[in-house]
Amino acid sequence: MRIHDEFQYAAPPAKVAKMLADPTFYEQVSERMGAVSATVEVSGEASGPFTVTSERQMPTDGFPDFARKFVGDTVKVRQVDEWHAEEDGGVRRGTITVEVHGAPLRLHGSLLLSPTATGTTETVDGELKAAVPLIGGKLEEAARPAIEGAIRQQQKVGTAWFA
Numbered sequence: 595m596r597i598h599d600e601f602q603y604a605a606p607p608a609k610v611a612k613m614l615a616d617p618t619f620y621e622q623v624s625e626r627m628g629a630v631s632a633t634v635e636v637s638g639e640a641s642g643p644f645t646v647t648s649e650r651q652m653p654t655d656g657f658p659d660f661a662r663k664f665v666g667d668t669v670k671v672r673q674v675d676e677w678h679a680e681e682d683g684g685v686r687r688g689t690i691t692v693e694v695h696g697a698p699l700r701l702h703g704s705l706l707l708s709p710t711a712t713g714t715t716e717t718v719d720g721e722l723k724a725a726v727p728l729i730g731g732k733l734e735e736a737a738r739p740a741i742e743g744a745i746r747q748q749q750k751v752g753t754a755w756f757a
Contacts, residue, residue: 595734601749607707615640670695684709698725
């Protein structure tokens with residue numbers, strides 16, 4: 595199942611990358627998402643390639659009953675964002691991988707920061723897969739709102755960061 599979202603930041607890509615390489619940003623995202631607990635590790639610097647690994651223990655209150663039977667009252671979500679160094683013109687590319695431990699769900703895709711006249715567009719484009727025969731599609735549909743909601747929460751924190 596395809597997951598695609600684009601959002602704007604009122605800052606150039608270099609400043610957005612600096613935010614995305616700041617552990618405080620991810621702490622704020624985890625808090626806004628209602629995480630039970632969270633950790634974040636950043637390797638590298640915003641001026642070059644860097645990797646952000648965040649793990650969140652998330653409540654499953656909003657999951658359908660059949661999905662909660664798979665994962666329980668909380669799930670551990672591990673997200674790894676790998677950003678390449680800035681290209682000419684300020685463009686920055688990366689990859690995103692999200693794994694839900696205890697559930698056979700994985701999102702893998704691309705990240706893109708593109709300069710605009712007013713700041714930066716961040717694009718997330720990926721494929722959400724559930725490796726379960728017969729009910730995989732149902733599980734993907736059940737997880738889609740949570741994955742998209744997490745992406746939008748990150749965008750909201752980023753928008754406030756530059757306000």
